[in-house]
Amino acid sequence: MPVEWAGSGPELLVTIDRASGAGLRAQLEEQLRTAIRAGRLAGGEPLPSSRVLARTLGLSRGLVQDCYAQLQAEGYLTSRAGSATRVAATASRGPGTPPPKPGRTTGHAIADFAHGVPDLGLVPRDDWAWAVREACRSAPDSAFGYGEPAGARPLREVLAAYLGRVRAAAVTPDDLIVCSGMQQSLNLVLATVDASPVAFENPGPGLPARRGIPVPVDEEGLDVEALRRTGARAVLVTPAHQWPTGVVLSGPRRRQLIAWARECDGIIIEDDYDAEFRYDRDPVGSLQGLAPDHVVSLGTVSKSLAPALRLGWIVVPPRLFEPLARAKWLADRGSPGIDQLALATLIESGRYDRHLRRVRSEYAARRETLVGALTRHAPHLAVTGLAAGFHAVLHLPPGTTEDQVVSSAVARGVGLYGMAGLCARPAPPRLILGFGNTPRGRIEPGIAAIADLLGALGKT
Ligand SMILES: Cc1ncc(COP(=O)(O)O)c(C=O)c1O
Numbered sequence: 001m002p003v004e005w006a007g008s009g010p011e012l013l014v015t016i017d018r019a020s021g022a023g024l025r026a027q028l029e030e031q032l033r034t035a036i037r038a039g040r041l042a043g044g045e046p047l048p049s050s051r052v053l054a055r056t057l058g059l060s061r062g063l064v065q066d067c068y069a070q071l072q073a074e075g076y077l078t079s080r081a082g083s084a085t086r087v088a089a090t091a092s093r094g095p096g097t098p099p100p101k102p103g104r105t106t107g108h109a110i111a112d113f114a115h116g117v118p119d120l121g122l123v124p125r126d127d128w129a130w131a132v133r134e135a136c137r138s139a140p141d142s143a144f145g146y147g148e149p150a151g152a153r154p155l156r157e158v159l160a161a162y163l164g165r166v167r168a169a170a171v172t173p174d175d176l177i178v179c180s181g182m183q184q185s186l187n188l189v190l191a192t193v194d195a196s197p198v199a200f201e202n203p204g205p206g207l208p209a210r211r212g213i214p215v216p217v218d219e220e221g222l223d224v225e226a227l228r229r230t231g232a233r234a235v236l237v238t239p240a241h242q243w244p245t246g247v248v249l250s251g252p253r254r255r256q257l258i259a260w261a262r263e264c265d266g267i268i269i270e271d272d273y274d275a276e277f278r279y280d281r282d283p284v285g286s287l288q289g290l291a292p293d294h295v296v297s298l299g300t301v302s303k304s305l306a307p308a309l310r311l312g313w314i315v316v317p318p319r320l321f322e323p324l325a326r327a328k329w330l331a332d333r334g335s336p337g338i339d340q341l342a343l344a345t346l347i348e349s350g351r352y353d354r355h356l357r358r359v360r361s362e363y364a365a366r367r368e369t370l371v372g373a374l375t376r377h378a379p380h381l382a383v384t385g386l387a388a389g390f391h392a393v394l395h396l397p398p399g400t401t402e403d404q405v406v407s408s409a410v411a412r413g414v415g416l417y418g419m420a421g422l423c424a425r426p427a428p429p430r431l432i433l434g435f436g437n438t439p440r441g442r443i444e445p446g447i448a449a450i451a452d453l454l455g456a457l458g459k460t
Pocket of ligand 1: 180183299311
């Protein structure tokens, strides 16, 4: 009769067949080896103690100890005095093979100036794991059921205090709806707000043509007079760091924009994009804090922590709270509850702020490296939009096209990305240089390669 174990430690099915004629130790060894090679037992996972495994499978403890010793000798397992026997970190690819580096998967040999992601190697994994564990440990049973449509109250309380403190937002927990990132927040707001068409920034992420009217952005941000002329009563803006030009909405434009909303009883949808990453001056507060009745403000942890967490929030005027909370409930019955509690725990513990301080100084150093490299290698090219975040805009010389530069760069091992896809009308050639996930040491060689290829195109 086969005896199976799926006991404590990692879930794993081990079948010992006493009628097969094969040795018991050989059976156990082979099954563990196969599970590790196939990745069913991952590197670092603890195995049950020899005592527990022996008892569960009806084997002698000595046999299990011999089996573990053999697999240790082969490099599949590791053990340290006083702690559990574990699967070796490199074992699932075969002993002796180094693990792949987590994070960067760029195919560009010299540098990849991709934008839109923070440094995935700097994600505070240990802090997040700690926060999830704390949330699981301390949450009442009810936290594992469906939560409030607007999100877990502890997170809304912590976020309200945080946004008041850091973004000068005028917000209570009853004005907050937790969502799965900015994109879901935006979809829900567009579906709920009774305003069509909606104006959006050009360049900008755009909106479906049926619903959207592009409005130009200049060095002060959105052109509010042009917005007024459209007749739209809702507008999507990125005032803290305009996406993608990188300019900050100026003080006078902020006042004009709020005056516009009050005059036409309009709605400003504020994507509080990159607000956490301001290096040269104090951060500008959110628009929401200046006109809470007319601004819907969208926040996310995609840049501050990691896109994979899929957590964000909407600060809503009171009249929109119920319809938006209902829309969120109908969309997905709420964002993952334990993750919400983990985020609350992370912020409350001070670890979130500590992480931001750490990554902010790294991004500031990369920004300096980028500016220095451009000054050395391509002083004739204008670079703008560096006030915040982790991208800048490089203005290409007249006579070049974005496609031409991007494809020549790729051939030289540099990942570059043009801005044309974010422009509603033809515009001068520009590149969006992201440095969020570009290691500092890659920036200088990448910029040197760009300067070199522009030289080869006869454009220096
Ligand atoms: C302008 C802008 N805002 C916010 C985000 C973050 O979106 P999400 O929170 O859905 O990840 C992005 C992502 O690329 C973006 O481009």
